[in-house]
Amino acid sequence: MLLIKKIHKWLSLLVGLQLLIWLGTGLYFNAMDPLAASGNQYRVSVTEPKAELSKLIEPKQVLQDFKGAVSLTQISLLAKPYYLLTQKKALYPYFDNDYTLVDAVTGKQTVVDETMAKSLASASYKGPGEIVSAVKQGPPFDDRLKEKNILWRIDFDDEINTRVYLDAGSGRLAAHTNDDRRIVDIAFMLHFMDYAEERSFNNVQIIVFAVFTLFFAFTGLIWTVELGFNGKYTLASLFGGRFAKAKKIKIYDKHAKSLGKLAMSSHENLLDSLINHDIALPSTCGGGGTCGRCKIKVTSKVKMTSADKSQLTEQELEQGYRLACQHNSDELEQLTLVDVTKAASHKLQLISSEFISPYIKELRFKSVGGERLKFKAGAFMRFFIPAAQGSSIPVDLPAALQHHWQEVLRMDYEHLACSRNYSLANGDGQTDELVFTVKIQTPPHAKFKPGIGSSYICNLALGKTIEAVGPFEEFFAMGSDNKDSTSPMVLIGAGSGMAPLKALIEEQLIKLNSLRPIHFYFGARTQADLIYRDTFKQLAATFPNFSYIPVLSRTTSAEDNTWDGAKGYVQDHLARDLDTEFESSLDKAEFYLCGPSAMMSSTIELLKSKQVDESHIAFDDFA
Ligand code: FES
Known part of the structure; x- marks a missing residue:
């Protein structure tokens, strides 16, 4: 289907361009002056006097002298009588013909030379110009594309660059042309797609274009049917729900x-x-x-x-x-x-939106109306993202972060309404604000849109409101109100999976003053991605029961000199510590996971391989 959409888009460009050309040239044909378009502004109709037949030699004699003629015509040029013998006669004068011009008085052959050609051209011309050149030439001609005979080309120096063509064999006035006529010829070429200048409607370009247009319609039909099957053409979707029952x-x-x-x-x-x-x-x-x-x-x-x-x-x-x-x-x-939560709808107003890493923003909301939401640390809210136009690059990207986004394809797109869940990064009681850490999902490929929800919410302007429902309490500390618990807590996270883990840690250390051992493994690519690093270092310095183990998976060579912490994947470091530090308390330890699905699944497998009871493993699957 992707290929069909791609073909349809490229064909739409081609068909659209040609439609514009047709529109432009069609309007030009309607607006142009017909006389100027004909190229005959300075042409006069030449009327030659009738010859006195008694003074002419017998045509029979001429035919005997000039063998091979298929016809003989008596004509006058410059008021002088001639016999025009046709040796080869084509359907039109501009096709390949062969003439001999004979003086009708002397019976001698006459060649249309430069002097005669100039005189004939001047006799057909009424403009203000003078002859500036006379050239005898064979086809092809720039502005007489169908002409197949040898012609005299006589140029005049008037304001429209008049050019007169005369047949070099017969003295026939082939055409007047000028700048206006040349523009008309270009418009005709574009209008009839006659790019090879064959002067034919049935040219290859038009036939190929017709086939392309057929494919354009066909791929559009397939796409439309696909959209229809996907429910995009219901009355409700077409009329914004006005017809929804x-x-x-x-x-x-x-x-x-x-x-x-x-x-x-x-x-x-x-x-x-x-x-x-x-x-x-x-x-x-x-x-x-x-x-x-x-x-x-x-x-x-x-x-x-x-x-x-x-x-x-x-x-x-x-x-x-x-x-x-x-x-x-x-x-x-x-x-x-079957099951109903205590969550409710809220209108939230954005009061702060800050980048805390190259791709993660910390967003702070307050409930409109000032009500204080109650929730357990680790809760999440479901945001209703309205149909809107989105952009793959954040509108408020700080200059210091721009180099991180250089590789990200800039694209503007439209999206339908949807809903997205985001975990709260703070626990109830810390503040009346609702804090979220949202990673802006960049498009993995030019064919895909960026994350609709993350892009929308991270581009929301300060003061704007958004509908959300929650908080949902699906992920929280086991025996969460028991501040006297001595079971070790081991939290493993990465990326924007930080939010619920941060809330749990702060709930335990700050709200409950818990003395239980708490270990926090957090994975990031580089130091720039280690969000809230100072906060956790400060907590580790303040609370002896808390340890913070940041792990970098993609340190740059510059970072290798400044980073003396753990490297690799968080689950690998956890595996090492499970065999040493936690060995004696493994049956009591509680594990809390939140992060990318690959990290979560390999960590869960690791814990299961160490016989950790499933009831001691809690995870927030935000993927
Ligand atoms: S909300 Fe229906 S399956 Fe998740």
Whole structure:
């Protein structure tokens, strides 16, 4: 499909350019002066006097003297009678003909020489110019493309550079042309795509262009059908939800108690529709159909999607369980809520937006209306990103970071509305602000858009608001309120997976004054990517039970001299410490993971290989 889209785009450029040429030249043809376009502004019609036939020699005699003629015509040139013998006659005068001009009085052959050519040209010319050159030449001619005979070219020095062509064999006035006529010829060439100047409508270029246009239409049709199958041409999507139906759906709680009827739009999935009624289902994938958390019960008749099949068991599917994010109100009459969170909708206002690494921003929001949200450290919020235009390069990129973005392709794009989850980097009680660390996802390839959610939210202007629902408490400290716990906490993170881990650490050390051992392994590529480095160094200096182990995976040669910390991957350093430092406390240790999926899966495998109980492993899968 990508190839079809690419072909369609390039063909659209080609067809669009030719349409512009047709439009421009068509307008020119309509506006041009017909006399100027003909090239005949200074041409006069020459009327020759009739010859006195009694003074002419017999045509029979001429035909005997000049063998091979297929026709004989009596003509007058410059008021003098001639016989024009045609040895080779073509369909048009400008095709290849062969003439002999004979003086009709003496019977001698006459050659159209320079003097005669100039006289003939002057006789057909009424302009103010003088002859500046006379040249006898054969085809091809720049401005007489169809002409196949040898011609005299007589140039005049008037303001429009008039040029007169005369047939060198017959003295025939072939054409007047000038600058105006030459412009018309160029316009004709462009209009009829006659780039090889064949003077034909049926040229190769037009035939090839017609085939391209056919492909353009065909690829466009395929693309349109694909968009249609993807639901892009519903009335709702075409008219911004104006035609979406609001249907009343009966809602039941998990004990089969009726909660009444709720109007739900057919334009939204059930996950989002329920949010509009302050019913927040759990979700860690933001409606992507990959977390399986937004389970509801409908009836087994509701069609299963591939996401339903991959996230729910066969038994659940048979019992009528479906993912709320994959269905809308059109498909059902009632639904049963299986699990509901305490999350609610909030309008958040951006109060601070700062780069804390080349690709990560720290965003601070406040709830509009000033209410203070309560949540456990490690919670996340789901942001509703509206349909908008995006750009792959941040609008407020500081000059000091620009070299990091040099390789990133600049692209402007449009995106539809969607939702995205972002973890809070602070815990409840630290401040009334909501802090997020968001990594701007750059496009992995020119064919892909950058991260829609991260680009939108990181380009949001200060003071702007955005809708969000939450906080969702899916990832938090085990026995989170137990400040007397002595179980070691081991936190492993990388990239923007920092946010919930930072919140957990600050909750333990600052809010709960916990004395339990806390070890934080954080992986980054280079020192520039080690976000909050000073904060953690300060915490490590203040709290003896806290250790911070930053690990760099791609140190530059310059950094090798200034970095004496760990290098490689965080999971490798953790593996080493599991066998030494944590060996005696491994059965009690709690592990908290957040970062790229590759790091998470290899860390989970490592922990399992060390017989760490699964209930001691918590992870925030933001991928
Ligand atoms: S929200 Fe994750 S599967 Fe529906």
